[in-house]
Amino acid sequence: MNDIGAYALRCACVVALYAVSMALLGVRLGRQEMIRSAERATYGVFGLVSIAMLALLYALLTHDFHLRYVANVSNRAMPTFYVMAALWGGQEGSMLLWLWILALYSALVVAQHRFRSRALVPYMMATLMLTALLFLTMLIIAEDPFQRLPQAPRDGRGLNPLLQHPLMVLHPPMLYLGFVGLTIPFAFGIGALASGHLDNHWLRSVRRWTLVPWLLLTVGILLGSQWAYVELGWGGYWAWDPVENASLMPWLTGTAFLHSVMMQEKKGMLKVWNMALVILMYLLAIFGTFLTRSGVIASVHAFAQSSLGTYFLLYLAGALVVAVVLLLKRLPQLRSDHRLESVLSRESSFLFNNLFLVGIMFVVLWGTLFPILSEAVRGVKISVAAPFFNQINVPLGLALLFLSGVCPLIAWRKASPHNLRRHFLYPLTLAFLATAVLYTVGMRQIMALIALAICLFASGTIVLEFYRGTRVHWLSSRVTVVQAFLTLIRRNRRRYGGYIIHFGVVLIFLGITGSSAYQIEQDLVLRPGASAVVGTFTLQFTQMTSVLQPTYEGVLATIQVSRHGRQLTTLYPEKRLYFAQNQPTTEVALRTSLFDDLYIILAGFEPSGVATFKVFVNPLVLWLWIGGLVIVMGTIIVLWPQRSAARTGDRRAPVSVGTVSASEESF
Amino acid sequence: MLDLILILGIMLSTAGLVGAPFMHRPRPCREDDTSASLNADLLLQKDTLYTAIRDLEFDFQTGKVDQQDYAELRQHLEREAVHVLRLLDALDP
Numbered sequence: 133m134n135d136i137g138a139y140a141l142r143c144a145c146v147v148a149l150y151a152v153s154m155a156l157l158g159v160r161l162g163r164q165e166m167i168r169s170a171e172r173a174t175y176g177v178f179g180l181v182s183i184a185m186l187a188l189l190y191a192l193l194t195h196d197f198h199l200r201y202v203a204n205v206s207n208r209a210m211p212t213f214y215v216m217a218a219l220w221g222g223q224e225g226s227m228l229l230w231l232w233i234l235a236l237y238s239a240l241v242v243a244q245h246r247f248r249s250r251a252l253v254p255y256m257m258a259t260l261m262l263t264a265l266l267f268l269t270m271l272i273i274a275e276d277p278f279q280r281l282p283q284a285p286r287d288g289r290g291l292n293p294l295l296q297h298p299l300m301v302l303h304p305p306m307l308y309l310g311f312v313g314l315t316i317p318f319a320f321g322i323g324a325l326a327s328g329h330l331d332n333h334w335l336r337s338v339r340r341w342t343l344v345p346w347l348l349l350t351v352g353i354l355l356g357s358q359w360a361y362v363e364l365g366w367g368g369y370w371a372w373d374p375v376e377n378a379s380l381m382p383w384l385t386g387t388a389f390l391h392s393v394m395m396q397e398k399k400g401m402l403k404v405w406n407m408a409l410v411i412l413m414y415l416l417a418i419f420g421t422f423l424t425r426s427g428v429i430a431s432v433h434a435f436a437q438s439s440l441g442t443y444f445l446l447y448l449a450g451a452l453v454v455a456v457v458l459l460l461k462r463l464p465q466l467r468s469d470h471r472l473e474s475v476l477s478r479e480s481s482f483l484f485n486n487l488f489l490v491g492i493m494f495v496v497l498w499g500t501l502f503p504i505l506s507e508a509v510r511g512v513k514i515s516v517a518a519p520f521f522n523q524i525n526v527p528l529g530l531a532l533l534f535l536s537g538v539c540p541l542i543a544w545r546k547a548s549p550h551n552l553r554r555h556f557l558y559p560l561t562l563a564f565l566a567t568a569v570l571y572t573v574g575m576r577q578i579m580a581l582i583a584l585a586i587c588l589f590a591s592g593t594i595v596l597e598f599y600r601g602t603r604v605h606w607l608s609s610r611v612t613v614v615q616a617f618l619t620l621i622r623r624n625r626r627r628y629g630g631y632i633i634h635f636g637v638v639l640i641f642l643g644i645t646g647s648s649a650y651q652i653e654q655d656l657v658l659r660p661g662a663s664a665v666v667g668t669f670t671l672q673f674t675q676m677t678s679v680l681q682p683t684y685e686g687v688l689a690t691i692q693v694s695r696h697g698r699q700l701t702t703l704y705p706e707k708r709l710y711f712a713q714n715q716p717t718t719e720v721a722l723r724t725s726l727f728d729d730l731y732i733i734l735a736g737f738e739p740s741g742v743a744t745f746k747v748f749v750n751p752l753v754l755w756l757w758i759g760g761l762v763i764v765m766g767t768i769i770v771l772w773p774q775r776s777a778a779r780t781g782d783r784r785a786p787v788s789v790g791t792v793s794a795s796e797e798s799f
Numbered sequence: 800m801l802d803l804i805l806i807l808g809i810m811l812s813t814a815g816l817v818g819a820p821f822m823h824r825p826r827p828c829r830e831d832d833t834s835a836s837l838n839a840d841l842l843l844q845k846d847t848l849y850t851a852i853r854d855l856e857f858d859f860q861t862g863k864v865d866q867q868d869y870a871e872l873r874q875h876l877e878r879e880a881v882h883v884l885r886l887l888d889a890l891d892p
Contacts, residue, residue, distance in 0.1 A: 139806045147813055168820035176813045183809065332843060398851065543863040551863060600861040
């Protein structure tokens with residue numbers, strides 16, 4: 133079975149090369165059968181990589197420790213659930229998953245375009261299969277998951293205990309689905325540039341193909357943050373770690389693109405900028421993969437040192453050169469149809485939104501690359517810590533949030549002072565009044581107050597948008613308010629789904645503000661029976677218990693938690709030592725609520741029974757995860773199919789301008 | 800031995816899959832036809848213009864656009880929409 137996996141990968145490499153050659157030759161010679169053959173080769177690559185995936189999964193499930201990979205990432209004591217997750221728990225397996233997702237997307241996009249955008253398809257296939265070739269080459273030459281050991285050990289080393297967590301089973305596939313998905317917009321972009329078909333057709337397809345990976349990347353990033361929060365035990369969820377940054381950069385660029393693409397669809401503006409964003413998204417996705425896998429940066433999330441860096445850098449350089457040359461060649465065809473008429477317009481708010489998003493992306497890129505650059509220039513690796521990122525990104529992020537409140541209320545082309553007064557009066561008044569109340573009750577941190585004021589302003593504008601839209605529907609048709617509200621969303625999924633996404637972002641900002649500005653951190657040294665007060669919580673350490681399990685041994689502290697004399701819960705922070713890896717871990721004890729999280733880590737203990745605890749009270753963290761769910765809900769609404777004349781081919785479909793309907797704005 | 804048979808099977812199936820288009824006369828693509836492609840372009844333009852008119856109407860009713868801007872923009876969009884509809888009619892009378 134292992135031989136089958138190894139051969140399937142080699143065969144996939146040949147077939148991918150064949151697909152690239154046939155696609156490009158077919159378009160050059162005008163031979164349809166060659167292009168069709170390249171399409172089938174794309175399906176073939178998917179089939180072959182699937183066989184390799186199944187072969188590796190089979191080896192893991194049957195504990196075939198002849199394979200170096202299986203021996204490194206699994207053992208007999210691991211539950212089947214984690215044995216399956218070990219498929220992407222190591223470098224080779226996760227690269228195979230990357231490749232499989234790419235092959236799956238490629239097959240889907242080719243199948244979807246059997247009868248449309250035919251001029252773009254050969255170039256798209258060539259781009260996708262070239263990316264597949266990069267990963268196939270690395271898997272065959274440098275990181276072979278089917279490499280055999282001279283002698284099979286009796287048992288494997290097992291998966292890193294930190295990765296044996298339900299969130300870690302979901303986080304990597306989600307992140308890869310997002311990362312890899314950004315290859316598709318790039319393939320569309322290269323297809324449009326190479327074929328010269330730069331009309332809005334490619335843009336329509338690419339918008340959906342960006343939104344899906346963007347959603348998956350969002351979920352992947354949030355799952356990763358949640359894992360870091362509950363598993364790494366340092367009290368936070370985001371540390372501006374290089375690998376975290378690697379996932380954030382394409383997300384920021386993708387967010388910018390999803391906004392600026394509307395400018396091109398509606399106004400024929402920002403064509404070069406959009407193409408540049410599509411290229412940047414792809415390069416950042418590959419660059420992020422390079423950062424995680426090459427070993428150039430130290431991170432808790434990164435894989436070990438490897439020889440993959442050269443492959444990635446060569447490929448990145450090649451992709452950049454090809455994309456830039458094509459872009460320069462097509463510049464005359466990418467001129468804007470309209471110019472910006474006023475600074476007070478929705479166009480300019482989109483423009484600023486893009487500048488802030490890309491600005492944050494470059495700050496993150498600079499901070500991530502700084503240790504590498506400083507080592508290359510001065511021979512000393514200087515790491516850039518969280519204060520650098522926060523100092524620049526917090527104001528930019530708040531400005532962005534403010535724009536998310538401004539944008540929905542401002543008109544296209546130009547807004548009059550009267551309109552601005554009319555639309556911003558209520559949200560601004562709400563924000564000022566609420567901030568004044570918060571200041572009066574004792575909140576004194578200026579940045580936190582500004583953040584909360586902007587959160588309120590943005591929420592106010594969103595609520596106002598829903599109110600005004602519902603009111604117009606309700607007045608123009610004889611339905612109930614609820615029906616008018618639902619019709620509003622159903623008829624205008626892009627606009628109102630987008631507002632829901634914005635509301636999710638507001639909730640995330642609320643969570644970040646609460647947990648970063650008002651976090652309480654305290655070290656406690658307690659004897660059994662002793663109590664201490666942290667924030668509004670009273671913690672009583674009652675006892676320490678030893679634990680022995682098949683894969684680990686540990687100690688478990690029991691802590692009674694009460695507030696104002698009322699018993700709330702019992703928490704069990706724990707320290708473990710995993711036998712197979714000889715690795716100690718800290719299991720966080722967490723009590724979560726809408727207002728705050730109580731987060732306890734067992735930092736140490738003495739034979740006398742005295743234990744040291746690190747305790748955090750993190751306000752409003754739960755809103756961060758709720759915000760994530762709201763974003764998912766909003767994106768699903770945006771993605772829900774809506775009939776259009778172009779898609780249905782209905783040439784004389786009437787436009788019901790009398791019964792009011794709006795669409796196609798947010799996202 | 801079983802592995803070898805399976806590997807050979809996979810290789811032969813892949814060769815058959817990618818080689819099949821050379822065995823048959825390829826079916827012409829729908830969009831190879833210039834008029835079909837032009838038709839699709841015009842439908843897309845029409846869709847974009849209709850959406851723009853609907854959006855403008857909605858923005859006017861929710862008070863985001865002034866009367867003067869609304870009238871001017873609406874006239875402009877309707878003129879463009881009529882032009883596209885005429886082109887569509889000319890394509891398939």
